[in-house]
Amino acid sequence: MSDLKVNIINHPLIQHKLTLMRRKETGSKDFRQLLDEISMLMAYEVTRDFPTKDIEIETPIAKCNAKVLAGKKVAIVPILRAGLGMVNGIINLIPAAKIGHIGMYRDEKTLEPVEYFYKMPKDISERLLLVVDPMLATGGSAVAAVDMLKKRGAKSLIFMCLISAPEGIKLFNEKHPDVPIYTACVDDHLNEHGYIVPGIGDAGDRIFGTI
Ligand code: PRP
Ligand code: URA
Numbered sequence: 001m002s003d004l005k006v007n008i009i010n011h012p013l014i015q016h017k018l019t020l021m022r023r024k025e026t027g028s029k030d031f032r033q034l035l036d037e038i039s040m041l042m043a044y045e046v047t048r049d050f051p052t053k054d055i056e057i058e059t060p061i062a063k064c065n066a067k068v069l070a071g072k073k074v075a076i077v078p079i080l081r082a083g084l085g086m087v088n089g090i091i092n093l094i095p096a097a098k099i100g101h102i103g104m105y106r107d108e109k110t111l112e113p114v115e116y117f118y119k120m121p122k123d124i125s126e127r128l129l130l131v132v133d134p135m136l137a138t139g140g141s142a143v144a145a146v147d148m149l150k151k152r153g154a155k156s157l158i159f160m161c162l163i164s165a166p167e168g169i170k171l172f173n174e175k176h177p178d179v180p181i182y183t184a185c186v187d188d189h190l191n192e193h194g195y196i197v198p199g200i201g202d203a204g205d206r207i208f209g210t211i
Contacts, residue, residue, distance in 0.1 A: 004166060004169045004170060004173060004186070005169075005173050005177070005181070006169050006173075006181045006182075006183055006186060007180060007181065007182045007183070008183055008184070008185065008186060009041075009042050009045045009046075009182060009184050010184075011041060011045065013037075013041055014038050014041050014042065014184050015184070015185075017034045017037055017038050017041075018034075018038060018162065018163075018184055018185060020034055021034045021035065021038075021162075021200055022198065022200050026206075027209075028206060028207065028208070028209040031206045031207060032085060035085045035086060035089070035134065035162070036088050036089040037089060038089065038162060038184060039085075039086040039087075039088070039089030039090050039162075040089035040090065040093055042089075042160060042162075042182060042184060043089065043090040043093045043094065043130075043160075044093060045182070046130070046158060046182050047093070047094070050071050051069070051070045051071040052067040052068060052069055052070050053067070053068060053070035054066065054067060055067075055068055072126065072127055073096070073097075073098075073123075073126070073127050073128070074094050074096075074097040074098075074127060074128050074129075075097060075098045075099065075100050075120070075121050075128070075129050075130070076091065076094070076097050076098075076099050076100075076130045076132060077099075077100045077102060077120070077129050077130065077131045077132065077145070077149065078099070078101060078102075078132050079102050079104050079131065079132070079133040079141055079142070079145050080101055080102065080103040080104065080105075081105075081204040081207070081208065082133060082134050082135065082203040082204040082207055083102075083131075083132045083133040083134070084207070085134060085203070085207040086132040086133075086134060086160070086162075087132070090130065090132070097130075098121040098127070100119060100120035100121055100124065100129070101117060101118070101119050101120075102115070102117065102118055102131075102145045102148065102149075103115065103116040103117025103118070104116070104141045104144060104145055105141075106137075106138075106140065106141060111138055111140060112140060113140045113141040113143075113144040113145075115144065115148065118148065118152075120149075120152065124149065124153055125153035125154060125155055127154075127156070128156045128157070128158065129149060129156065129157045129158070130157075130158050130160060131145055131149070131157060131158065131159045131160070131179075132159075132160045132161070133145075133159075133161050134161060134200075134203040134207075135161060135162065135163055135164075135196060135199075135200075135203050136159075136161040136163070136164035136165065136168035136169065136172065136181070136183065137167070137168050137190055137194055137195065137196050138165075138167055138168055138171065138190065138194055139165075139167065139168030139170070139172045139175075140171070142159055142168065142172055143171060143172055143175045143176065146159065146172075146175075146176050146179055150176075157176075157178075157179045158179065158180050158182065159179055159180070159181045159182070160182045160183075161181070161183050161184075162183070162184050162185070162203075163183065163184065163185050163186075163187055163196055163199055163200060164181065164183040164185070164186050164187070164196075165187055165188075165189060165190050165196045166186060166189065167189070167190050168190075169181060169183075169186065
């Protein structure tokens, strides 16, 4: 664990909500709502170091210098399907962000990622891309998504997930050492089917009720 490069967002509200998500009795409606809330809280932490600059404005009372964001514009990039569940929470905080989509699923036998969709804003090379997926398991999907974005010109990226496995963090660190990972929790290990233990099960199925 000590050689893994990962930012764990260990906020009490996030940890409490994550526990509710983990419970097998939690249904899709509550699962989606909790993922929304956690994604917003995580985005608050991920954006903590965004640069600002002073501009002069006039309040009803007086002129003053006040801060506005000064860094790159943002695009949120959910990895379909499950990544979609994180978009609403983030867009609440960054309403001007554009949204790109990458369609990727894990072949159930080989666990290898398969790409099936790609649609990005034109200016991805000038934007900060917030790539989101609730699960970083073997790391195959996240690594392939970032490979694809870099090949098409992306230069500045952050990967944000709800739960990660040490195996996935290790692979992602090796393949994309320049891309920081933010996660709410690093779980114990992967089981023989590539599921995170204890995890939350299949995130896409729980979000969309396709179990
Ligand atoms: C899940 C999850 C990640 C991927 C993680 O998606 O949302 O994209 O698996 O596993 P990995 O790190 O081993 O690649 P899944 O393939 O189940 O597709 P879905 O989002 O359509 O349910
Ligand atoms: N994908 C999921 O949805 N859950 C896991 O535990 C691993 C991969």
